[in-house]
Amino acid sequence: MTRFSAAVAGRAVSLLLLLAIWEAAARLVHSxxxxxxxxxxxxxxxxxxxxxxxxxxxxxxxxxxxxxxGAMVAGTxxxxxxxxxxxxxxxxxxxxxxxxxxPALVIAVxxxxxxxxxxxxxxxxxxxxxxxxxxVTLREGTRALDRDLAGMAESFHLGAWRTLRHVxxxxxxxxxxxxxxxxxxxxxxxxxxxxxxxxxxxxxxxIQVFFQLFDITRxxxxxxxxxxxxxxxxxxILLPLERRLLRWRG
Amino acid sequence: MARLNTPMTTGITLDxxxxxYPAEAGHRAVTALKGLRAHIGPxxxxxxxxxxxxxxxxxxxxxxxxxxxxxxxxxxxxxxxxGYVFQAPRLxxxxxxxxNLELVLRCGRDPADLDDLLAEVGLADAAQFYPSxxxxxxxRRAGLARAFAIEPxxxxxxxxxISLDAxxxxxxxxxxxxxxxxxxxxxxxxxxxxxxxVMLADRILLLSPAPGRVLAEMPIPLPRGQxxxxxxxxxxxxxxxxxxxxxxxx
Numbered sequence: 001m002t003r004f005s006a007a008v009a010g011r012a013v014s015l016l017l018l019l020a021i022w023e024a025a026a027r028l029v030h031s032x033x034x035x036x037x038x039x040x041x042x043x044x045x046x047x048x049x050x051x052x053x054x055x056x057x058x059x060x061x062x063x064x065x066x067x068x069x070g071a072m073v074a075g076t077x078x079x080x081x082x083x084x085x086x087x088x089x090x091x092x093x094x095x096x097x098x099x100x101x102x103p104a105l106v107i108a109v110x111x112x113x114x115x116x117x118x119x120x121x122x123x124x125x126x127x128x129x130x131x132x133x134x135x136v137t138l139r140e141g142t143r144a145l146d147r148d149l150a151g152m153a154e155s156f157h158l159g160a161w162r163t164l165r166h167v168x169x170x171x172x173x174x175x176x177x178x179x180x181x182x183x184x185x186x187x188x189x190x191x192x193x194x195x196x197x198x199x200x201x202x203x204x205x206x207i208q209v210f211f212q213l214f215d216i217t218r219x220x221x222x223x224x225x226x227x228x229x230x231x232x233x234x235x236x237i238l239l240p241l242e243r244r245l246l247r248w249r250g
Numbered sequence: 251m252a253r254l255n256t257p258m259t260t261g262i263t264l265d266x267x268x269x270x271y272p273a274e275a276g277h278r279a280v281t282a283l284k285g286l287r288a289h290i291g292p293x294x295x296x297x298x299x300x301x302x303x304x305x306x307x308x309x310x311x312x313x314x315x316x317x318x319x320x321x322x323x324x325x326x327x328x329x330x331x332x333g334y335v336f337q338a339p340r341l342x343x344x345x346x347x348x349x350n351l352e353l354v355l356r357c358g359r360d361p362a363d364l365d366d367l368l369a370e371v372g373l374a375d376a377a378q379f380y381p382s383x384x385x386x387x388x389x390r391r392a393g394l395a396r397a398f399a400i401e402p403x404x405x406x407x408x409x410x411x412i413s414l415d416a417x418x419x420x421x422x423x424x425x426x427x428x429x430x431x432x433x434x435x436x437x438x439x440x441x442x443x444x445x446x447x448v449m450l451a452d453r454i455l456l457l458s459p460a461p462g463r464v465l466a467e468m469p470i471p472l473p474r475g476q477x478x479x480x481x482x483x484x485x486x487x488x489x490x491x492x493x494x495x496x497x498x499x500x
Contacts, residue, residue, distance in 0.1 A: 149342065151316045151336075151340075152336065152340040154314075154315070154316050155334040156334070156354040156400065162353065166353055167342065249382070
């Protein structure tokens with residue numbers, strides 16, 4: 001067995017063990033408020049086929065995608081600019097520090113007040129709470145760019161495009177990956193709060209509904225569906241991407 | 251752009267009034283070059299010889315067009331292609347040896363041509379390696395091959411064989427001379443090693459300690475590649491050292 005499939009098998013066993021402990025605990029407690037693993041998985045299946053889970057899940061994922069893309073693009077551009085130009089860094093540094101320390105909840109409430117209970121407000125709030133960490137990470141990456149390699153690119157007349165693609169981006173890619181992964185982890189958590197506060201759909205909204213109905217089974221089922229998608233993105237997109245980009249380190 | 255079979259090599263006229271590095275955090279302003287005038291003829295192998303810190307690398311960067319913040323002028327006969335061999339090889343660590351060479355090739359050149367060049371520098375078997383797997387000597391050969399990959403009219407070398415053992419640097423010098431013999435180019439070679447200078451040069455320009463200018467010049471009348479006799483080299487090196495002492499004390 002290869003090391004990779006051994007690791008996968010190990011993870012599977014560990015997950016099954018967690019499910020078994022959960023199920024045993026639920027049977028022991030025997031309460032409507034502590035549903036067993038089987039019950040939750042059944043609810044998950046039922047909601048996927050007959051319920052509205054896919055509708056709410058896709059609404060949330062769409063918000064995540066737009067907020068993520070917006071924060072990454074704007075944060076990368078501004079982070080690189082601040083890393084290159086000292087005047088911009090001086091100008092914006094304290095703003096960034098302020099934003100870094102502004103709780104996401106405050107941003108969400110303010111934007112809902114100013115822009116109304118709209119998707120634009122929700123997505124902007126999520127993007128804004130991630131944006132400063134992207135800026136800080138990419139600024140760091142830009143400051144660490146190798147001047148010797150820049151000189152090499154210039155003396156061999158590589159031109160802007162080839163310099164960017166072969167010299168600059170490979171140096172920034174570890175920073176982009178860090179920004180993407182830590183950013184996703186942050187966005188997942190914030191988007192639910194923002195939805196709970198002021199959207200009529202999405203996983204966050206549904207969790208609020210199930211909370212009011214005391215329907216813990218469905219509440220956990222929805223949360224699980226969401227976590228499963230997050231992990232799928234992490235394992236199927238980000239990890240392989242990282243492995244590919246950092247192959248040369250060997 | 252089509253190339254003739256006989257490459258046109260290039261002459262250079264240097265007239266550097268002044269090159270200053272402005273004061274930066276923790277460092278005082280430094281005048282690296284002052285009143286440096288020289289002419290280097292087409293096909294000439296010119297060695298810039300001088301103590302560490304006399305602005306030799308700065309001068310190469312100015313000739314290469316990487317450093318443009320100086321007073322004075324650099325004029326070429328024609329528009330030369332410049333191949334630069336740096337002190338540290340400056341290979342892209344995330345590209346294989348072959349990809350490092352392909353990157354600098356002009357559009358329209360056949361990447362298959364690189365096979366001959368890689369074989370010539372003894373890297374045919376290492377073409378698919380990432381630079382982290384290369385020994386110091388191999389990395390320098392790759393840097394040398396990259397400079398020749400663009401079929402340069404003008405070759406700039408900045409102490410390219412430093413910090414190798416004597417046997418390895420002798421092999422690399424012989425390799426470089428073979429490559430220059432088959433692909434004629436004007437060469438500007440920087441070193442602070444008197445024996446290396448007299449082994450390679452058609453003419454040696456003696457640079458003063460900073461701020462660097464040309465103190466004296468010493469032509470070497472022996473044909474290139476006929477300087478194997480250690481006694482002759484020793485005598486010439488002694489002459490160069492003597493000339494240096496004389497020039498500095500004046």
